[in-house]
Amino acid sequence: MSGFNTRAIHVGSEPDAVTGAVNPAVFFTSTYAQDGVGAPRFSDYSRVNNPTRAALESCLADLEGARHGVAFASGLAGEDALLRTLSPGDHVILGNDAYGGTYRLLTRIFGDWGVRISTVDLSDADAVASAFAETTRMLWVETPSNPLLNVVDIAALSSASREHGALLVVDNTFATPYLQRPLTLGADVVVHSTTKYVGGHSDVIGGFVATNNDELAVRLRFHQYAIGAVPGPMDCYLLLRGLKTLGVRMDRHCSNARAVAAFLSTHDAVDKVYYPGLVEHPGHDVAVKQMSDFGGMVSFTLKSGVDVARKVCESTSIFILAESLGGVESLIELPSEMTHVSTAGSMLEPPANLVRLSVGIEDVDDLVADLAQALAL
Ligand SMILES: *Cc1c(COP(=O)(O)O)cnc(C)c1O
16 A cells, blocks of 8 residues: 555546546535436435545545544544434443544433443543443544643553443544544544644534444434435545645644743743643653644643633734634634633533644744734733
8 A cells, every 4th residue: 555645645536537637526516416316326416425524534444444434524524424423322432532523412412312421531541441331332433632732542442442341532623534543543533623624724614533333333324325425526526635745744744843842941031832642741752652742732831810811812813713724814812711611610621721732734934923912911
């Protein structure tokens, strides 16, 4: 098999057989002419399948080492389709610092439907072991996590979930398949918000679910088609284009984030830096084992409280004050009052004065200078 970047550029993007166009067409079509009654060639309707979507699915599934990949209109739409394979009464274990929207979906939508949820500290093996119940169907993990960049051992958790007959689901949004391939480490399902690093340019919302479980894949496809949260062809094209530069972008995100984390670690106003690339990070050794680099996300707390943290977020000029992450441009935000408001009062609530950075691919000296002036105010 050829290397990651070669596959990212070529899988799903073979030159067009008729015209030789090097890029896949964006098939703006809802329906397809049929050769006879009930005899479509490729598909009968674009909710069921669309060639641009199929190209994206084949490429990203390949990069994740998955036989099956299903694209959705958003990360949460993909998570929703996956969670609908559960039944009322089933139990899900969720890491205690999962993405706020995943927590909201599980508690406010699936909770009302009868799914039971436990949130646990995934770094505590005893707590994980005792969280399993007869009815546990999924162990839902994010690594590195959002916003505290905690790292959990995918291989170890896959043994634990297998022992209890539950599926291990890994949200691989922060790492991307360039840095970490959970299915090769024993996970059963990978979910993505392709809105983030896969798209990479803050111009599209998308989601993806990948698996080697044939039976689960059939159910996911059925949900994609029966519920209909499909991405449009233009979105699929943008995501496929994003994939072609994923490797080079991630290399730069990682090297910039490493420099930013090193700068913050020595700054007087900063209390704690959360970045798995720092040797003092509690998940560093596991990250070295299961990731090829440490990603572009860095969080930190200040020695002062939330008022100063708010002011820092409002004082940068290159880092844009905004939610989301994973684009070429650097972003800054205050999770407790922005991305993670819905976790207030729960185990998932981040420290009030925690600042989260999505370190972009600008010139790193400019990024460090921007943070230095914001922290000096
Ligand atoms: C953004 C995000 C999601 C949700 O994805 P959307 O595309 O916004 O629906 C899920 N997990 C993580 C880790 C995210 O960052």
